[in-house]
Amino acid sequence: xxxxxxxxxxxxxxxxxxxxxxxxxxxxxxxxxxxxxxxxxxxxxxxxxxxxxxxxxxxxxxxxxxxxxxxxxxxxxxxxxxxxxxxxxxxxxxxxxxxxxxxxxxxxxxxxxxxxxxxxxxxxxxxxxxxxxxxxxxxxxxxxxxxxxxxxxxxxxxxxxxxxxxxxxxxxxxxxxxxxxxxxxxxxxxxxxxxxxxxxxxxxxxxxxxxxxxxxxxxxxxxxxxxxxxxxxxxxxxxxxxxxxxxxxxxxxxx
Amino acid sequence: xxxxxxxxxxxxxxxxxxxxxxxxxxxxxxxxxxxxxxxxxxxxxxxxxxxxxxxxxxxxxxxxxxxxxxxxxxxxxxxxxxxxxxxxxxxxxxxxxxxxxxxxxxxxxxxxxxxxxxxxxxxxxxxxxxxxxxxxxxxxxxxxxxxxxxxxxxxxxxxxxxxxxxxxxxxxxxxxxxxxxxxxxxxxxxxxxxxxxxxxxxxxxxxxxxxxxxxxxxxxxxxxxxxxxxxxxxxxxxxxxxxxxxxxxxxxxxxxxxxxxxxxxxxxxxxxxxxxxxxxxxxxxxxxxxxxxxxxxxxxxxxxxxxxxxxxxxxxxxxxxxxxxxxxxxxxxxxxxxxxxxxxxxxxxxxxxxxxxxxxxxxxxxxxxxxxxxxxxxxxxxxxxxxxxxxxxxxxxxxxxxxxxxxxxxxxxxxxxxxxxxxxxxxxxxxxxxxxxxxxxxxxxxxxxxxxxxxxxxxxxxxxxxxxxxxxxxxxxxxxxxxxxxxxxxxxxxxxxxxxxxxxxxxxxxxxxxxxxxxxxxxxxxxxxxxxxxxxxxxxxxxxxxxxxxxxxxxxxxxxxxxxxxxxxxxxxxxxxxxxxxxxxxxxxxxxxxxxxxxxxxxxxxxxxxxxxxxxxxxxx
Numbered sequence: 001x002x003x004x005x006x007x008x009x010x011x012x013x014x015x016x017x018x019x020x021x022x023x024x025x026x027x028x029x030x031x032x033x034x035x036x037x038x039x040x041x042x043x044x045x046x047x048x049x050x051x052x053x054x055x056x057x058x059x060x061x062x063x064x065x066x067x068x069x070x071x072x073x074x075x076x077x078x079x080x081x082x083x084x085x086x087x088x089x090x091x092x093x094x095x096x097x098x099x100x101x102x103x104x105x106x107x108x109x110x111x112x113x114x115x116x117x118x119x120x121x122x123x124x125x126x127x128x129x130x131x132x133x134x135x136x137x138x139x140x141x142x143x144x145x146x147x148x149x150x151x152x153x154x155x156x157x158x159x160x161x162x163x164x165x166x167x168x169x170x171x172x173x174x175x176x177x178x179x180x181x182x183x184x185x186x187x188x189x190x191x192x193x194x195x196x197x198x199x200x201x202x203x204x205x206x207x208x209x210x211x212x213x214x215x216x217x218x219x220x221x222x223x224x225x226x227x228x229x230x231x232x233x234x235x236x237x238x239x240x241x242x243x244x245x246x247x248x249x250x251x252x253x254x255x
Numbered sequence: 256x257x258x259x260x261x262x263x264x265x266x267x268x269x270x271x272x273x274x275x276x277x278x279x280x281x282x283x284x285x286x287x288x289x290x291x292x293x294x295x296x297x298x299x300x301x302x303x304x305x306x307x308x309x310x311x312x313x314x315x316x317x318x319x320x321x322x323x324x325x326x327x328x329x330x331x332x333x334x335x336x337x338x339x340x341x342x343x344x345x346x347x348x349x350x351x352x353x354x355x356x357x358x359x360x361x362x363x364x365x366x367x368x369x370x371x372x373x374x375x376x377x378x379x380x381x382x383x384x385x386x387x388x389x390x391x392x393x394x395x396x397x398x399x400x401x402x403x404x405x406x407x408x409x410x411x412x413x414x415x416x417x418x419x420x421x422x423x424x425x426x427x428x429x430x431x432x433x434x435x436x437x438x439x440x441x442x443x444x445x446x447x448x449x450x451x452x453x454x455x456x457x458x459x460x461x462x463x464x465x466x467x468x469x470x471x472x473x474x475x476x477x478x479x480x481x482x483x484x485x486x487x488x489x490x491x492x493x494x495x496x497x498x499x500x501x502x503x504x505x506x507x508x509x510x511x512x513x514x515x516x517x518x519x520x521x522x523x524x525x526x527x528x529x530x531x532x533x534x535x536x537x538x539x540x541x542x543x544x545x546x547x548x549x550x551x552x553x554x555x556x557x558x559x560x561x562x563x564x565x566x567x568x569x570x571x572x573x574x575x576x577x578x579x580x581x582x583x584x585x586x587x588x589x590x591x592x593x594x595x596x597x598x599x600x601x602x603x604x605x606x607x608x609x610x611x612x613x614x615x616x617x618x619x620x621x622x623x624x625x626x627x628x629x630x631x632x633x634x635x636x637x638x639x640x641x642x643x644x645x646x647x648x649x650x651x652x653x654x655x656x657x658x659x660x661x662x663x664x665x666x667x668x669x670x671x672x673x674x675x676x677x678x679x680x681x682x683x684x685x686x687x688x689x690x691x692x693x694x695x696x697x698x699x700x701x702x703x704x705x706x707x708x709x710x711x712x713x714x715x716x717x718x719x720x721x722x723x724x725x726x727x728x729x730x731x732x733x734x735x736x737x738x739x740x741x742x743x744x745x746x747x748x749x750x751x752x753x754x755x756x757x758x759x760x761x762x763x764x765x766x767x768x769x770x771x772x773x774x775x776x777x778x779x780x781x782x783x784x785x786x787x788x789x790x791x792x793x794x795x796x797x798x799x800x801x802x803x804x805x806x807x808x809x810x811x812x813x814x815x816x817x818x819x820x821x822x823x824x825x826x827x828x829x830x831x832x833x834x835x836x837x838x839x840x841x842x843x844x845x846x847x848x849x850x851x852x853x854x855x856x857x858x859x860x861x862x863x864x865x866x867x868x869x870x871x872x873x874x875x876x
Binding site for chain 1: 366367369370371375378448449450451452453454455456457458459461462463465466467470471473474543546549552561562563564567568570571572
């Protein structure tokens, strides 16, 4: 199968803090992968590396078969436009409408004039497509409402719609279920998994709930202090490996 | 929790230092507050003046007006409309300039963000030139702001003749600078998450700027523009004191004729206008923050689509009040440009250029002034050659003669005033704060009697009204009235500045306190503290850094105002500016103007530096 994300011996530090070391990871087209680990284990850094937003200090990186480090501005923008990225804080503009927040997803393929036009009122065809997309995430009646009038769960769906409007090859979601209650967390994961199956997208989600990861993701990658400590089928995770991750969680929580 | 003692002593130290500044400034300015000629009874005049407050005139007090003259109320109405008109015209010039300056003074849209590897030569060159452009913009902003609009008006009216447009341009210059500065700060202070999210989808920095930062900053930019319009109204009124036909001119004339009833009528008219705009701004902010509620959607039809796109778009929540208001303002501004008395001067091009030439000649320092009053540019440059030493001697002479002392007095007036305003606001805050001035502060003593509740509500209302009155009247108008009542000394200027800034600090500090979480002071009150103890022990220390932030911001504007208040005849920079202007010694005037600009520039830098330091620590206090 086609490898769409590849990392080989990646290192990345922020000042004195080593965020990632010796990362080797390959993700194939259509795979569904959960990235689990405690806060500060390097999940966000890893996702941002894969999203071509961050450069490694050392190591080989291939995103959709290309080396982002070798790309110029237009090449990088084109590459990023094919990766849907949902940041943990969602990154929505609260006083703009849902429509404008979703249409911003195609900035990477638009000129500045096109972006300005989209900000006022996108073309009819585009509006229809966004309407259909919002229908699929279940909030089409909110299309013309301001984002800050929406509930947290609805705002998350706006961010999903914005990422899907990019028509990406892969969807990278940073902690989409960290701030919601357990029932809502299952709703969000149901939605992400369903959409990615329908579109044939590769899905990579970071989280810290091992149980949810095992339920929804055939493959689980465990991160601990910037290193990959587990990579395989979630159900094959051995007791001590699980304990190791949990222990780490407790220690992180105690800080 | 361990309370770090050093922070407390730091706060006490700051208060002691500020009071020391007040004493020092008082010593510099001299102790005598009232300066009237022997035998005059100041209190009789003061009594008569404040008597006018209760009996404002609705008719002319001058008994010997010619028949057929316009009645007083009509004249007042007209001058009020002209005040509005010049303020609107000035804002219509300042706003586009401010937008451009604000955009260029921000670096959030520069290309090259979130890129890998070494930047190409092309991009490095581009960023270098953008940095240069930003630097030039910031210089322009500071230059425009460091000269007071009243001084710009003196310069323009001298250069271009008595045309209203000269006054409007004079207003617009510093206002464009301030708008540009605040716009760029508002944009830079927005949360970066939406920008980062757009860049992650492949947007260019410019697209992320337009799609995320600008829309997020827009409501604050709009409400700040309304606030600036309120300031423009005040400044436009003040321009009346140098002869522009706004309400300030009427106030001055009535006061000089001792028609105190007329003075109060016009003051009330100005206050009502300013307070109306103030309320409008507050309402606008509220609306923009809240957004409008969507109309209820009809039950979905049984078709495939539950809510079709065009139905949603037709019923989308739209704030017609705000949209209509913006449209009406644009139309009104167009009207202001085109209807009524001609804004430009009634001069031919030749006359204009001759005037300008003569002005430039007089503006040239005396030692290098060309013989020919209508000299060309190259002749003027020629005259300078080899004479820099003489110009330096000339400037040094002005500096030792009056400049140094005037500069010192100006800074002392501003500093004494802002400390006084700060002390006053700090003392009045517990009486004016919406959180403290109520029957049951922080909702602890739910059982306060009706009488107590009413009393505190009344105290709060009156204190806040005092704040509103303080900030609604321009400091120049207060200074003009106080100099008349108390006689020529620096103290009326100090009091005037203090009174105006008391109103502003009272409001800003009050908002800071209301935004604090109530747990701290509530805990104090639950432990048996009174409202003043809760204020001193909990609210004030919690808000201290934010208080200082606004204190330094106002200190900077006080220096700016103090450079012109001397025009009322009190030895400080403004005094020498106006003397030189009256004697048509424009070169000396320019010297004092630049001295004032240097003081404002330095104050600007110092205040910016302090505020940046405070902002770093304000979050955790």
